[in-house]
Amino acid sequence: MITFFRSFFQSKYGIGITLAFLALIAFAFASGDVANNATFGGVSGGNRVAVVGDRKIGTAELSRSASDALDQVRQENPTVSMASFLEQGALDDVLDQLIDRAALFVFGEKYGVRAGENLVNSEIIGIGAFQGADGNFSEEVYRGFLAQRRLTDALVREDIGADLMRNQLLVPVALGSVVPDALVTRYASLLAENRDGSIGLLPSGAFAPKGDVTEAQLKTFYDANRGDYIRPERRVVRYATFGDEALGELAAPTAAQIAARYERDKEQYAASQSRRLTQVVVPTEAAANAIRQSASSGGSLDAAASGAGLSATQIGPITRKDLASAASPGAAQAAFDAGRGELSAPARGNLGWYVFRIEAIENKGGRSLAQATGEITTALAAEQRREALLDLSARMEEEIDSGSNIADLAQELKAEVKTTKAVTADGRVYREAGFAPEELAPVLATAFSMEDEGEAQLAEVVPNETFMIFDVSEITASAAAPFADIKDGLEGAYRLAEGSKAAKKAADAIMKRVAGGATLAAAMQAEEVTLPSPETIKMSREQLVASQQQVPPPLALLFSMAEGTVKRLEAPASNGWYVVSLRDIVPGELAADNPMLAQARAQLGGLAGREYSEQMQAAIRKEMGVERNPDAVEAVRKQLSGN
Secondary structure, three states: OHHHHHHHHHOHHHHHHHHHHHHHHHHHHHHHHHHHHHHHOOOOOOOEEEEEOOEEEEHHHHHHHHHHHHHHHHOOOOOOOHHHHHHOOHHHHHHHHHHHHHHHHHHHHHOOOOOOHHHHHHHHHOOHHHEOOOOOEOHHHHHHHHHHOOOOHHHHHHHHHHHHHHHHHOHHHHOOOOOOHHHHHHHHHHHHOEEEEEEEEEEHHHHOOOOOOOHHHHHHHHHHOHHHHEEOOEEEEEEEEEOHHHHOOOOOOOHHHHHHHHHHOHHHHOOEEEEEEEEEEEOOHHHHHHHHHHHHOOOOHHHHHHHOOOOOEEEEEEEHHHHHHHOOHHHHHHHHHOOOOOEOOOEEOOOOEEEEEEEEEEEEOOOOHHHHHHHHHHHHHHHHHHHHHHHHHHHHHHHHHOOOOHHHHHHHHOOOOEEOOOEEOOOEEOOOOOEOOHHHHHHHHHHOOOOOOOOOEEEEEEOOOEEEEEEEEEEEOOEEOOHHHHHHHHHHHHHHHHHHHHHHHHHHHHHHHHHOOOOHHHHHHOOOOOOOOOEEEEEEHHHHHHHOOOOOHHHHHHOOOOOOOEEEEEOHHHOEEEEEEEEEEEOOOOOOOOHHHHHHHHHHHHHHHHHHHHHHHHHHHHHHOEEEOHHHHHHHHHHHHOO
16 A cells, blocks of 8 residues: 555656645645734734733733732722622723733833842842841741742742832832922812802602512613622631540650650759849949949948949849859859858959849759659640640641541541531621631631632641631632522612612703702702702811711712802712702912911822823833733633633
8 A cells, every 4th residue: 555655646646746735734834824923923812911012911910910909809808709809890900000010111121221130139138028037038938928829939020020110110200299389379278268059869769660660670670780789709618626635645754754854954953043133334343343342331232323323223033044144154153152232243244344232042942853753744744745736737637638528537536527607708607697606717718718619628726736627518609699589679779770860860950950040949849759958068178178087979079060060979879869059169368378388289299290100101001002902801801700
């Protein structure tokens, strides 16, 4: 057969067919190159969400950054789910931040601005979170931080480099920002201005439909507002705690162990002497001799020190060894050579020359092995139980790594397995009053970071005393509540939403009447439904700020409107609409030396600097050029939301 093919390809017809086949292969490769260049060389590549200049932002980077942003939000609100996070438009915000960072990098590279490796190293070394017990940078602490946050050294360096680049490019733009004095005066005088207006409320309930609501209407409303009914992620946690009681009876310490411990700590059981002292420290030997001479002539050491402009201090009881460490061996010898009530010879120490008066001598007799046996036995038994407990926990961890489940481990430990109700990440019992058991608090965050059900873990709850084995037996992902579950409760929300739409139309009609010359009260009375009377507002901005910790939105709108205008504002949670009418503004006046002018100048300068930085960032982004890949962004969105 092979001979036949060789003869065929060497014939006149075979050569032609072979060349045609090779041409077809070449065409296929060429087409593939073109397709690949079109797909992966530009922003349309499936693994790229954006390209800034020649810098590419991948789907993995966007996904990681979104997860990091969610972790930061969860520090304030642990129940926030990825679904609700994305529903708020967070993914687009995260992508904008990545684009801005990439634009700064590309711009800096183009114009020679750098954040070099040595500069990044100095920043890392200076971060307090990476310092060890000695106050210096610790590689071990740094690596532990990376492991805890699931980061790499390259990612941390890139983030720090981005901050350094931002500081070099944007901070100088904002420095020294000033605004004209006329603007400062106008801004500061706003605090003293008075406003006269009215605020009327059009409640949604007054306009809500009165007839029956069909299931189709509720379903349409639910589909349009699904994001308002997202339920938090909840988990059922199984756990068992164990400690010293899991060990049972252990062998008592042996006589040899007791004797070895006595020998190790024989200094502790030897006879010892401690003394209570009054001390004076002076800079020179001559001064020390003068104070000792004065105290020896009938005066006290305190009086002698006071006469020299110094003060005596009381120390002790203290042993010779401790005094030698605190002052010096020579000072300790001088203090312990003198008798009770005597003054020591001057001795040089760490802080100068020491003079002691021996106030009291306390002698402590030594203890024999037989006398110390009880104390040593108790200490050794406690140590042995502690070590045995640590060994037991290490064995439990090995069994967990080998695939053992919590039921088997608890049976081995003779511990009770407890099961929580479904709880949310903040420890609340889902849809019930109450919280998860307090003993579960140290491991709850870990339980909500676990990816698989039934995967046991070990945690040390009380160091060297109590351990916990736990797993997650049930994970219910965050998602919109099923329509059937909340159907009965949707009717009220539907009526409010429909009432809000009608209230908005009524607000538009009222605004037209006010614009035509009617008062707000008369314009509201013209409506067919009965509405509450509008509230008259007469106050200064200073009163507004002083009387309210948080300014209500309608009042904030009143103080931001132009004189003689009328505006509407939606109330929260579809509860209705406000109509705000501003009749008159009486400008405030400030003297040229009013301190508020200086405060306003500083505040406006900071705002102007921030605005300059934002404009600079926008200009850099525009110059570098930004291309987005909506399909890739949507793919990341679906992947993060679990769709």
